[in-house]
Amino acid sequence: MTPVIPPTTSHVFRDNSVKALANPQLQRALSNIRRDFVDSRGRALADLPEEEYAALKAEAKALKDHTLAHLDFYLERFAAKVAETGGEVHWCATAAEARETIIALCKRYNAKTIAKGKSMVGEEIDLNAYLEAAGLRPIETDLGEYIIQMKGDRPSHITAPAIHLTKEDVGDLFAEKHKRPRKSEIPALVGEAREMLRPRYHEADIGLTGANFLIAETGSSAIITNEGNGDLSQILPRAHIVLASIDKIVPTLEDALTISRILARTSSGQEFTVYTTFSTGVRRAGDVDGPAAFHVVLLDNGRSKLLGTKQEPILRCIRCAACLNHCPVYKSVGGHAYGWVYTGPMGAVITPALLGVERSGPLPNASTFCGRCEAICPMSIPLPSLMRHWRETEYERKGAPAAYRHGLGLWAFVAKRPRLYALATGLGARVLGCFGRGRGRLSALPLAGGWTGTRDFPAPEGATFRAQWRAAHGRG
Numbered sequence: 001m002t003p004v005i006p007p008t009t010s011h012v013f014r015d016n017s018v019k020a021l022a023n024p025q026l027q028r029a030l031s032n033i034r035r036d037f038v039d040s041r042g043r044a045l046a047d048l049p050e051e052e053y054a055a056l057k058a059e060a061k062a063l064k065d066h067t068l069a070h071l072d073f074y075l076e077r078f079a080a081k082v083a084e085t086g087g088e089v090h091w092c093a094t095a096a097e098a099r100e101t102i103i104a105l106c107k108r109y110n111a112k113t114i115a116k117g118k119s120m121v122g123e124e125i126d127l128n129a130y131l132e133a134a135g136l137r138p139i140e141t142d143l144g145e146y147i148i149q150m151k152g153d154r155p156s157h158i159t160a161p162a163i164h165l166t167k168e169d170v171g172d173l174f175a176e177k178h179k180r181p182r183k184s185e186i187p188a189l190v191g192e193a194r195e196m197l198r199p200r201y202h203e204a205d206i207g208l209t210g211a212n213f214l215i216a217e218t219g220s221s222a223i224i225t226n227e228g229n230g231d232l233s234q235i236l237p238r239a240h241i242v243l244a245s246i247d248k249i250v251p252t253l254e255d256a257l258t259i260s261r262i263l264a265r266t267s268s269g270q271e272f273t274v275y276t277t278f279s280t281g282v283r284r285a286g287d288v289d290g291p292a293a294f295h296v297v298l299l300d301n302g303r304s305k306l307l308g309t310k311q312e313p314i315l316r317c318i319r320c321a322a323c324l325n326h327c328p329v330y331k332s333v334g335g336h337a338y339g340w341v342y343t344g345p346m347g348a349v350i351t352p353a354l355l356g357v358e359r360s361g362p363l364p365n366a367s368t369f370c371g372r373c374e375a376i377c378p379m380s381i382p383l384p385s386l387m388r389h390w391r392e393t394e395y396e397r398k399g400a401p402a403a404y405r406h407g408l409g410l411w412a413f414v415a416k417r418p419r420l421y422a423l424a425t426g427l428g429a430r431v432l433g434c435f436g437r438g439r440g441r442l443s444a445l446p447l448a449g450g451w452t453g454t455r456d457f458p459a460p461e462g463a464t465f466r467a468q469w470r471a472a473h474g475r476g
């Protein structure tokens, strides 16, 4: 089966970004992020007293840190509970193992059609391509994923996969593929998708969903959605497969609810999502619905290697997407520029962890380090520090371009010698001050074309900050 290496263009982020910035349709679509996510998050948090939100954040962080410190214990507890409730856990170290396990399960149940709920881990392992290569028919039932699948596209956002499209794009797509009169309003488009999808749940042999949480004390999986498609996918077909990564585990039902309280607010700006669904095992005698078979495919794919390292905090991520929605880089170039599944600041940290910094070096460099992502993250993940760590790793492995490495080396040489540093910066400030005299800014600078190509550089006053400070305050 091909491909073996997940398709990625993270290594050419810069080229991808140039194209994204020059795409007016994409820029129009991205302009909705403020209205749809940033403003609604602000309103949802305004309803929660500041101290209560701070306490919730601290509790969520502590419970995730505790779980990660005892991950083996909670995973084994979860697997034992799943077995007690008639299900089975499949441990998969790699993406290939997870795909093979799912395809083997499809064969076991003689399945042809799979109704899929939204799963970023499914994207991570490129599941649909492999299911189709095995003669199976995956049907995405989340509206955004349904649009993406129909278009032969990839998600560009972890909670709103089709955010790079406008309603006009979707109207054109539906008219072409559904062969129905073109609709232009969102409720009508949603209604049409619902009408097309409803019979698919009944045709499906297997329902496959992701999980927001795996609960160790009960062996349950939980999904948090607004469309109800995940519920239909998991209760109508005769077998339910949950595909989730090991970091989704939480000890108790109460812990899942604690995190849910901040997840919905920071993600979609809701107090709670419309559906919060817990699934436990197979259908029992007397149940009105539910699957006859229940499987959990648990994927590691490099995550356990992060435990105990500087990168461990990224395993606290609950995929709320707040860091994407508030990132000036993401909001300018969109998700496809990042070249793989995970985008924005969290993608710039987790992609090097999963794919290797050699294949994704530009991502941790695609940040202004404004710190907004860390400030906004409900799980208090120090995203800029983690990106800086990947930058250092790339530098140590000589992955960064030679000019960049030599430039940094030269700067380090000078910066470690205070007299030389004062001399060099004093000279530089005087020269730049001379050139910028009159206008107060410079429109071209040698070696800084990347900056001056799109904006002017403010000309220094003719003296360095240190010199100005000394003049104002004396040596002390």
Ligand code: SF4
Binding pocket: 316, 317, 318, 319, 320, 321, 322, 323, 324, 346, 376, 377, 378, 379, 380, 381
């Ligand atoms: S890193 Fe934080 S803000 Fe970003 S998706 Fe994860 S939990 Fe949300």
